[in-house]
Amino acid sequence: MQWLRALFRPNYAQKLSLLATLPLIAAVAAIALLVSYQSRRLAEREIAQLEHQLIEAKKAELRNYVTQARNGFYFIYGSAAPDDQVAKDQVAQILSAMIYGDEGFFFVYDYDGNNLVSPRQTDMINRNWIGLSDSEDTPVVDELIRIARQGAGYHTYLWPKPSTGEEARMITYVTSFPSWRWAVGTGVFIDDVLASVAAARAQVENRARWTFYYIGGIALIALLVVFLSGMVINIRERRLADAKLKELTQRVFDAQEEERGRVARELHDGISQILVGVRYALDNARRRLMRGDSDGAATPLEKGLDNLGTAITEVRRISRDLRPGVLDDLGLGPALKALTDDFSERTGIETGFSTVVFRNRLDQDSKIALYRIAQEALTNIERHADATKVSIDLRGHKKGATMRITDNGKGLPADTASPGAGLGLRNMQERIEQLDGTLRILSSRGPGSGTVIEIDLPLSHLLPPEEEGAPKRRSVNT
Numbered sequence: 001m002q003w004l005r006a007l008f009r010p011n012y013a014q015k016l017s018l019l020a021t022l023p024l025i026a027a028v029a030a031i032a033l034l035v036s037y038q039s040r041r042l043a044e045r046e047i048a049q050l051e052h053q054l055i056e057a058k059k060a061e062l063r064n065y066v067t068q069a070r071n072g073f074y075f076i077y078g079s080a081a082p083d084d085q086v087a088k089d090q091v092a093q094i095l096s097a098m099i100y101g102d103e104g105f106f107f108v109y110d111y112d113g114n115n116l117v118s119p120r121q122t123d124m125i126n127r128n129w130i131g132l133s134d135s136e137d138t139p140v141v142d143e144l145i146r147i148a149r150q151g152a153g154y155h156t157y158l159w160p161k162p163s164t165g166e167e168a169r170m171i172t173y174v175t176s177f178p179s180w181r182w183a184v185g186t187g188v189f190i191d192d193v194l195a196s197v198a199a200a201r202a203q204v205e206n207r208a209r210w211t212f213y214y215i216g217g218i219a220l221i222a223l224l225v226v227f228l229s230g231m232v233i234n235i236r237e238r239r240l241a242d243a244k245l246k247e248l249t250q251r252v253f254d255a256q257e258e259e260r261g262r263v264a265r266e267l268h269d270g271i272s273q274i275l276v277g278v279r280y281a282l283d284n285a286r287r288r289l290m291r292g293d294s295d296g297a298a299t300p301l302e303k304g305l306d307n308l309g310t311a312i313t314e315v316r317r318i319s320r321d322l323r324p325g326v327l328d329d330l331g332l333g334p335a336l337k338a339l340t341d342d343f344s345e346r347t348g349i350e351t352g353f354s355t356v357v358f359r360n361r362l363d364q365d366s367k368i369a370l371y372r373i374a375q376e377a378l379t380n381i382e383r384h385a386d387a388t389k390v391s392i393d394l395r396g397h398k399k400g401a402t403m404r405i406t407d408n409g410k411g412l413p414a415d416t417a418s419p420g421a422g423l424g425l426r427n428m429q430e431r432i433e434q435l436d437g438t439l440r441i442l443s444s445r446g447p448g449s450g451t452v453i454e455i456d457l458p459l460s461h462l463l464p465p466e467e468e469g470a471p472k473r474r475s476v477n478t
Contacts, residue, residue, distance in 0.1 A: 050196075054197075073091045095117045095184065110181050129141040157169070275307075285300040331362075354394075387408050406452050407451055411450060425441070
């Protein structure tokens, strides 16, 4: 049900995915229309070519009929005089007998428009048909006589079919008997050709329509697959992000509790005991003073003041560990210098710090992150590295800023060399990821092999430089 709600109520990422698919939908639609249009045009050319071939075949057939018929009675016509009526009757009789198929026949008109032969439509014989036109106002008899006067040719028009009486398109071939002033010809109805062309055109239209449907269906399926895959990935990533957020939140709580425990231990084991010592010393001095032993009260008073100074120093150290004021007041360089000095004094490990003066060019988030990473690294070195020498180098360059922490300790175990292994290393990695930086750890196991931690921050975390001289290099070894 959750994915159904996500389907009908998309989030921002899903809306972006939908928006990104709109150009794809438009492109697929354009391709489908173009393919359909091109296939229709190609099919129309093929249909037109088919129609032309069929009609040309019909015309060749008609010409062959007329030629055969003329050859059949040419021996009569060739030797007859222009006014030989007997020969004319013989030829008319032969032409009247030349019927073929269900609709085919020969016709004869003289140049004056009189019908002399029409075996399938005998009601037209011996009548004058000058001016006869079909239902489309196409001249019929006048055009046949004109073509015959010019020698021979074809004419297309509508004519009633002898079998049904309904009009159909006919192609006629007509030739001339000039000495007798006759126009002789025959025709064939091409409704079968037109029906074949119409069927082919309908088939093409249907094929083009289904091609469009196929392309659209494939595109729709592809879009649904992409969209559903994106939703599945989005839901999965959201679950992973939620789990990671919960884990991170728990780690933040654990870190807070650990820090609170550390502060509580330091307060209890350090400051609390020192203050108890101060109380005992002051109480001892008070009792001596009440007995009138002022000389004997001086020693416990001095001891109490010394312990009180130690407590003040310890409070300052704890406060500096929680939030060093020098980091806000003087910048990262002095804060790291103070950190390394305190580390060297407390642990006895030789510690060196060098930097190119930034003049406070790093932004506040970067300062805090680098300081905490250095603090975490020094804590790990003190607890685990068995090192005798540590160096921290901080510098800016044209690509951003780099801090390198090096020790000569025993290195990291193989299972903790990656930034995601230990809690401290994970904290370092997460701090750097928040700043779009990189963390590299180089370590080899063995005495004196050491570990190198290198942090790079991008140039975006450096503030614009001030109008001052070139940076200076400062090196400190303690």
